[in-house]
Amino acid sequence: xxxxxxxxxxxxxxxxxxxxxxxxxxxxxxxxxxxxxxxxxxxxxxxxxxxxxxxxxxxxxxxxxxxxxxxxxxxxxxxxxxxxxxxxxxxxxxxxxxxxxxxxxxxxxxxxxxxxxxxxxxxxxxxxxxxxxxxxxxxxxxxxxxxxxxxxxxxxxxxxxxxxxxxxxxxxxxxxxxxxxxxxxxxxxxxxxxxxxxxxxxxxxxxxxxxxxxxxxxxxxxxxxxxxxxxxxxxxxxxxxxxxxxxxxxxxxxxxxxxxxxxxxxxxxxxxxxxxxxxxxxxxxxxxxxxxxxxxxxxxxxxxxxxxxxxxxxxxxxxxxxxxxxxxxxxxxxxxxxxxxxxxxxxxxxxxxxxxxx
Amino acid sequence: xxxxxxxxxxxxxxxxxxxxxxxxxxxxxxxxxxxxxxxxxxxxxxxxxxxxxxxxxxxxxxxxxxxxxxxxxxxxxxxxxxxxxxxxxxxxxxxxxxxxxxxxxxxxxxxxxxxxxxxxxxxxxxxxxxxxxxxxxxxxxxxxxxxxxxxxxxxxxxxxxxxxxxxxxxxxxxxxxxxxxxxxxxxxxxxxxxxxxxxxxxxxxxxxxxxxxxxxxxxxxxxxxxxxxxxxxxxxxxxxxxxxxxxxxxxxxxxxxxxxxxxxxxxxxxxxxxxxxxxxxxxxxxxxxxxxxxxxxxxxxxxxxxxxxx
Numbered sequence: 304x305x306x307x308x309x310x311x312x313x314x315x316x317x318x319x320x321x322x323x324x325x326x327x328x329x330x331x332x333x334x335x336x337x338x339x340x341x342x343x344x345x346x347x348x349x350x351x352x353x354x355x356x357x358x359x360x361x362x363x364x365x366x367x368x369x370x371x372x373x374x375x376x377x378x379x380x381x382x383x384x385x386x387x388x389x390x391x392x393x394x395x396x397x398x399x400x401x402x403x404x405x406x407x408x409x410x411x412x413x414x415x416x417x418x419x420x421x422x423x424x425x426x427x428x429x430x431x432x433x434x435x436x437x438x439x440x441x442x443x444x445x446x447x448x449x450x451x452x453x454x455x456x457x458x459x460x461x462x463x464x465x466x467x468x469x470x471x472x473x474x475x476x477x478x479x480x481x482x483x484x485x486x487x488x489x490x491x492x493x494x495x496x497x498x499x500x501x502x503x504x505x506x507x508x509x510x511x512x513x514x515x516x517x518x519x520x521x522x523x524x525x526x527x528x529x530x531x532x533x534x535x536x537x538x539x540x541x542x543x544x545x546x547x548x549x550x551x552x553x554x555x556x557x558x559x560x561x562x563x564x565x566x567x568x569x570x571x572x573x574x575x576x577x578x579x580x581x582x583x584x585x586x587x588x589x590x591x592x593x594x595x596x597x598x599x600x601x602x603x604x605x606x607x608x609x610x611x612x613x614x615x616x617x618x619x620x621x622x623x624x625x626x627x628x629x630x631x632x633x634x635x636x637x638x639x640x641x642x643x644x645x646x647x648x649x650x651x652x653x654x655x656x657x658x659x660x661x
Numbered sequence: 662x663x664x665x666x667x668x669x670x671x672x673x674x675x676x677x678x679x680x681x682x683x684x685x686x687x688x689x690x691x692x693x694x695x696x697x698x699x700x701x702x703x704x705x706x707x708x709x710x711x712x713x714x715x716x717x718x719x720x721x722x723x724x725x726x727x728x729x730x731x732x733x734x735x736x737x738x739x740x741x742x743x744x745x746x747x748x749x750x751x752x753x754x755x756x757x758x759x760x761x762x763x764x765x766x767x768x769x770x771x772x773x774x775x776x777x778x779x780x781x782x783x784x785x786x787x788x789x790x791x792x793x794x795x796x797x798x799x800x801x802x803x804x805x806x807x808x809x810x811x812x813x814x815x816x817x818x819x820x821x822x823x824x825x826x827x828x829x830x831x832x833x834x835x836x837x838x839x840x841x842x843x844x845x846x847x848x849x850x851x852x853x854x855x856x857x858x859x860x861x862x863x864x865x866x867x868x869x870x871x872x873x874x875x876x877x878x879x880x881x882x883x884x885x886x887x888x889x890x891x892x893x894x895x896x897x898x899x900x901x902x903x904x905x906x907x908x909x910x911x912x913x914x915x916x917x918x919x920x921x922x923x924x925x926x927x928x929x930x931x932x933x934x935x936x937x938x939x940x941x942x943x944x945x946x947x948x949x950x951x952x953x954x955x956x957x958x959x960x961x962x963x964x965x966x967x968x969x970x971x
Contacts, residue, residue: 502835502837504835504837507855508832508852509796531848532836535847558882559925567843568843571846
């Protein structure tokens with residue numbers, strides 16, 4: 304990888320996972336340990352284990368990502384080093400833990416699980432591995448509890464971002480989420496919005512589709528709806544320091560969405576008079592995108608046109624290890640223009656997350 | 662400019678009182694007794710559309726699309742009765758006013774059976790060229806419960822038109838209810854993406870290869886990124902939908918058409934959007950303001966609408 308990016312790769316989406324629920328117990332209060340034993344967790348869907356849209360593979364993982372010593376993909380730091388960080392020459396990797404705590408219907412349980420996950424991340428990932436940084440997980444539909452969790456752990460230098468999942472209970476611009484934005488500003492953290500979540504609303508605007516293929520593709524639409532909400536609710540007017548990272552949503556939908564928002568803003572701006580600038584301007588200054596799963600036009604130069612419209616300074620390379628739709632940094636997209644490559648694979652993430660030179 | 666075929670002439674929802682003469686006794690009594698006076702949508706600017714029958718100045722033919730929220734009613738019988746009344750109102754008020762006007766059969770998607778019956782009732786009137794469904798409904802449009810509607814479309818050489826809007830009382834985005842109308846409208850391109858995906862992946866175009874789907878007031882520029890993403894995901898996940906034997910983008914280019922107004926990209930990006938679409942034949946002219954790309958709209962319309970070839 305040294306030839307690809309001389310400054311050292313920054314991978315903006317790596318998934319760590321507890322080897323088992325038992326591994327979180329030392330970080331949970333007795334009350335919540337008993338609660339989980341008796342009642343389990345409750346997400347906004349009907350299955351106690353697994354997913355209403357069964358994934359393409361167990362845990363949605365690459366078949367070769369199961370650690371030889373046992374446990375689910377992403378549960379062994381040693382194997383993440385061996386399979387990902389060392390061979391890619393990764394300078395820094397951003398951990399986004401997708402443990403189910405954040406989506407609990409009982410937000411008090413969710414908050415307890417998120418505290419446990421964050422403490423586990425510090426003890427078992429950030430302290431032992433200097434190349435890793437992490438996102439703070441939080442019960443994101445409860446803005447107050449989430450802000451409290453950000454403030455509790457933000458002083459650890461390994462945390463560079465607070466993490467929401469894209470399918471939220473309400474559009475992200477609404478008031479319930481504002482304490483999160485305040486806390487991100489206060490602590491100098493980026494706000495990551497990652498693929499996934501169970502909002503309880505149908506995953507399309509017209510009911511539940513049948514297939515995982517649709518569920519997966521429709522994530523890009525949830526990202527679009529979130530940017531619409533953040534922009535038109537005036538979040539970037541109210542929180543001018545907020546930097547939002549769309550993680551695992553793809554990228555090519557952004558220029559058309561911005562065109563659409565600008566056109567509608569021209570026509571209907573008196574409905575949202577607190578907006579002082581065009582949607583495109585807010586997006587340009589506040590929104591970042593990780594590249595995976597990058598769209599693949601037949602003609603690679605069309606993807607370059609899309610990147611140019613988004614802006615080379617806003618794109619962040621990500622692998623999504625250990626998931627099945629992993630993007631390989633050497634193969635995910637056609638060769639980028641000189642200069643752009645360093646930024647996408649390294650420089651942009653270093654600037655956003657304030658990572659040291661390596 | 663030569664005259665064109667205008668595939669989207671939006672007609673303002675009539676007051677329900679205008680439908681009284683087209684409702685049978687029970688339903689006329691119902692709407693009067695119960696005070697049902699309007700089927701105007703909440704998701705449009707008040708008074709949207711054209712009130713009085715009139716040919717657009719630049720059109721040689723125009724397809725009229727009434728703007729109503731019939732999908733919002735929870736009784737499928739009431740909804741179907743209003744759709745019948747609306748369609749008969751469209752015939753007497755609009756289609757009779759000018760021989761160059763063509764109509765859309767509004768169906769209430771609450772009941773497939775009643776929707777098919779309405780298509781059968783009106784299919785003999787050659788002025789109707791398409792069946793009109795709302796963008797946002799109870800289920801994705803590819804789901805099999807709707808297939809009898811598509812079967813009726815193909816049998817009667819009608820196009821399926823999907824018009825922006827719709828609200829059945831559950832969240833209008835996958836992340837809940839947005840605060841503002843401008844967000845509702847901005848998010849409708851995501852709903853169109855979902856519907857195109859559903860129609861392709863459920864196999865609607867395998868079962869009905871002659872069906873054309875026209876997206877109305879959809880915008881256009883969102884389609885290429887959807888196709889790119891769908892092709893990639895199909896490559897990885899096609900075992901789940903083995904009947905989809907060709908790349909989704911090829912199926913979309915063959916079967917999906919979009920009206921161009923309002924065009925959602927700036928003029929400087931027209932060439933780029935068209936090259937990303939990869940087809941000259943998907944765009945249909947729709948009236949309204951603003952510049953649009955230069956393609957052969959009439960040729961596209963005649964290839965899309967079997968009944969415009971008669």
